[in-house]
Amino acid sequence: MKREFLLKDLKDTERLAKALSKFVQPGMAFFLKGDLGAGKTQLTKFLAKYLGEDPKNVSSPTFSIIHEYDTTPPMAHIDLYRVGKGADLWELGIEDYLERGFFFVIEWADYLENNDIFENPFTVTIKILGDKKRLVILDFPNDVAEKFSFKDMED
Numbered sequence: 001m002k003r004e005f006l007l008k009d010l011k012d013t014e015r016l017a018k019a020l021s022k023f024v025q026p027g028m029a030f031f032l033k034g035d036l037g038a039g040k041t042q043l044t045k046f047l048a049k050y051l052g053e054d055p056k057n058v059s060s061p062t063f064s065i066i067h068e069y070d071t072t073p074p075m076a077h078i079d080l081y082r083v084g085k086g087a088d089l090w091e092l093g094i095e096d097y098l099e100r101g102f103f104f105v106i107e108w109a110d111y112l113e114n115n116d117i118f119e120n121p122f123t124v125t126i127k128i129l130g131d132k133k134r135l136v137i138l139d140f141p142n143d144v145a146e147k148f149s150f151k152d153m154e155d
């Protein structure tokens with residue numbers, strides 16, 4: 001089920017990340033989509049922050065493809081930009097991370113050929129509307145999507 005929200009600034013993006021952090025569990029995945037500069041890495045930093053990592057330590061894994069962080073549960077941050085179309089998570093060694101109880105944040109998830117790993121990924125598509133404004137389209141499992149909100153969250 002899809003829902004759209006307007007993010008008026010970075011603070012809204014942080015609120016979104018905080019709300020998303022409540023759904024994190026080992027073996028689940030966020031599929032992040034959107035153009036360069038949309039805010040996929042930024043959202044990941046905020047997510048890591050609410051799971052116990054200093055967001056300053058989180059950087060784009062563009063060259064190394066996968067970064068791992070000592071969050072709770074541990075986070076595997078994957079960027080498929082350089083892998084390109086037809087990206088295969090098994091080839092990238094995802095099995096090891098699954099066995100070790102990681103959850104996954106995958107930038108450029110549109111490059112995944114087929115997803116035979118994650119039953120209910122949380123897809124987050126970010127569109128640039130302005131300097132700080134973003135449109136975010138969440139495609140979540142139905143039971144979650146119906147109730148999901150973050151605008152009313154405390155900072």
Ligand SMILES: Nc1ncnc2c1ncn2[C@@H]1O[C@H](COP(=O)(O)OP(=O)(O)O)[C@@H](O)[C@H]1O
Pocket residue numbers: 007008009010011013034035036037038039040041042043060107131132133134
């Ligand atoms: N509301 C917002 N949400 C996310 N990023 C924003 C927002 N407003 C401005 N930005 C800026 O946009 C840039 C997004 O970059 P980044 O997260 O690296 O994009 P991507 O990973 O999608 O290529 C950052 O410099 C960030 O500070």
Ligand SMILES: [Mg+2]
Pocket residue numbers: 040041060079107
């Ligand atoms: Mg990025």
